[in-house]
Amino acid sequence: MKTPPPRSQLRRRHRRGQAMVEYSFINWILLFGLIVMMSVDFGRGEEKMNIIDAFLRAYQIYYDSFYFVLNLPFP
Template identity: 65%
Template sequence: MLEYSLLNWILVVALIVGASVKVRWSEDRQSNVIDLFLEAYQIYYDSFYFVLNLPFP
């Protein structure tokens, strides 16, 4: 069974690596994993509130 200190260390290292490694998607676009998750959440949030603000027929 893993100790919690080892598990916490692995999670912290994964967060640091995910925040620092840049993924190159095209010639003009590169971003890290956290930026990609935040961008996906922003698109989800905007579409959710767009549907909520539609007038009912």
């Protein structure tokens, strides 16, 4: 029959798990706050856009132009 592990090991395991949950939660809050709070003005100031949306829009424009150049009728 196996003997159960000492109580000190069980407590240590729970503390480490709690620290990881707290660390992950704090990082999530900071990242979410940065994404929500960052907005970029484009043009006359009528259109405010999140920084992530701006990066995605720039990537879409880059991808569309690359695809357009590949489909030109010239050899």
